[in-house]
Amino acid sequence: MNQSITSCEIAFKKCFSKWAETDQLIRFSDPELPDMYDHNMTLIKTHGMTTIDIETCILAEFKNASENGAAFSKCICDKFIDESSLGTLPGEPSITHYGFYLLDCSRVEEWKENVECKTRIAASHQDIEDLLTLELANYGEERGEDFCTRRVNRIGEIFLSPGRIDACLIYHDEELAGKCDLFLHKSTAKIEDFDVKTDLRKQYIGTTLLKSVVKDALNRGADEIYLVTDEDDTVKDMYRNLGFERVDVWTEFFWGTI
Numbered sequence: 553m554n555q556s557i558t559s560c561e562i563a564f565k566k567c568f569s570k571w572a573e574t575d576q577l578i579r580f581s582d583p584e585l586p587d588m589y590d591h592n593m594t595l596i597k598t599h600g601m602t603t604i605d606i607e608t609c610i611l612a613e614f615k616n617a618s619e620n621g622a623a624f625s626k627c628i629c630d631k632f633i634d635e636s637s638l639g640t641l642p643g644e645p646s647i648t649h650y651g652f653y654l655l656d657c658s659r660v661e662e663w664k665e666n667v668e669c670k671t672r673i674a675a676s677h678q679d680i681e682d683l684l685t686l687e688l689a690n691y692g693e694e695r696g697e698d699f700c701t702r703r704v705n706r707i708g709e710i711f712l713s714p715g716r717i718d719a720c721l722i723y724h725d726e727e728l729a730g731k732c733d734l735f736l737h738k739s740t741a742k743i744e745d746f747d748v749k750t751d752l753r754k755q756y757i758g759t760t761l762l763k764s765v766v767k768d769a770l771n772r773g774a775d776e777i778y779l780v781t782d783e784d785d786t787v788k789d790m791y792r793n794l795g796f797e798r799v800d801v802w803t804e805f806f807w808g809t810i
Contacts, residue, residue, distance in 0.1 A: 554799055557652055557778055558630060560737040562595065564744070567716050567735070568707070576601065576609055585706045587699065589806070593626035607638045610805055614642060618810045625807040633803035645805045649783040652800040654776060655766065659795035663763045666756040669729065671764040674719035680708035682728040683719065690750055717744075720768070722761040729757050734765050741774035759794070 562578065565571070569580035569591045582591035594613045598606055610627050617625035628650075635647050674680065684704040692700055711719040711733075718734045730748035734741060743765060748758045769777050781788045783801065792798075 554652070554654075556738070556740045556776065557654070557800065560735070560740040560742050560778075561780075563737040564717070564735045564742055565590075565595070567710055576605075577613070579613075582706070585702060587623065588703060588706070589624065589626050592622075592624075593628060596627055596629045598629050598631050603637050606633065607641075610638075610641065614645075614807060614810070617807075622810060625810055627805045629803045629805075631803070632801040635803075641805070643807050643810070645807045648804040648806070650780050650802045650804060651783045651788060651798045652778055652780055652802070653788070653791050653796035654778045654799045656795040656797060657766065657770065657777065660763060660766050663759045663794060664756045665760040665763060666724070669722050669724050669757055669760045671720060671722045671761060674708075674711045674721055674731075677708075677712075679719070679721060680704060680711065682721070683708065683731060686728050686731060686747070686749055690747060718768075720761065720765045722748075722757060722764070724752060724755075724757060730761050732761060732765055734769060736769065736772055736774060739773055739775045741769035741772075741777040743769075743777065743779040746779070762794070 565580050568585075569582045571581075572579045576597055578595045578597070580591060580593055580595070582588060585591055596606060596609050596613075601609070606629060610629075613627050614625050625645075632649065674683065684701060687700045687704050688697060695703075707719075710717050716735075720732050720734055721728055722730045728749070729752045730746075732746035733744040735744065736742075743762070746758070746762065748761070766777055778799070779791065779796065781791060
């Protein structure tokens with residue numbers, strides 16, 4: 553386990569959520585966006601825990617969510633968990649493995665760029681409105697206009713707060729074509745929420761944006777840069793081609809209904 557990445561991941565989550573910590577776990581909650589899964593979850597710190605300890609902790613968190621009337625329960629273990637090693641969990645949770653990919657920065661100059669694009673950091677309420685337009689274009693039908701609006705307004709508060717998380721925007725023909733977030737914790741940088749407008753993909757807009765973000769992180773003192781992706785998502789192959797190498801895997805247990 554890469555401790556600097558783990559520390560960065562925890563610090564990133566604390567930007568959006570309140571938290572309560574014990575020796576074994578950290579519970580995150582965001583009363584302003586209680587239906588945002590990533591803001592309302594439990595991180596289980598597995599170091600020194602047996603498989604039985606981990607299973608007991610997951611079950612306790614599920615029970616706690618159920619008794620408190622939560623609509624969902626989400627636990628993430630900070631290592632790979634083979635679900636076959638656990639006993640029967642209630643309600644057949646969805647289990648996802650997330651890969652942590654560290655960038656080989658020596659390859660960044662090889663990335664192709666779209667010279668017609670311009671990048672900048674979100675710094676105004678109009679930028680947040682542009683982000684909402686992008687969110688609705690890509691996910692409005694799937695997630696609903698109400699949730700997309702509340703989500704962008706919530707994270708927009710963070711983006712416009714100095715020294716927390718930067719939303720990096722890329723424009724093509726004066727239109728917002730994509731975005732990703734950059735967070736620095738000490739000398740570790742996290743790239744998050746990378747997205748390009750669906751009808752503008754495969755035009756090197758994404759690599760142009762990532763290249764700009766990586767250079768910004770390096771200029772600000774980062775000596776390691778990582779991102780996280782679902783191990784079942786084919787986008788991980790693109791990241792590997794760009795020089796990201798997997799260094800860790802975490803495991804999520806999610807109950808969409810309790």
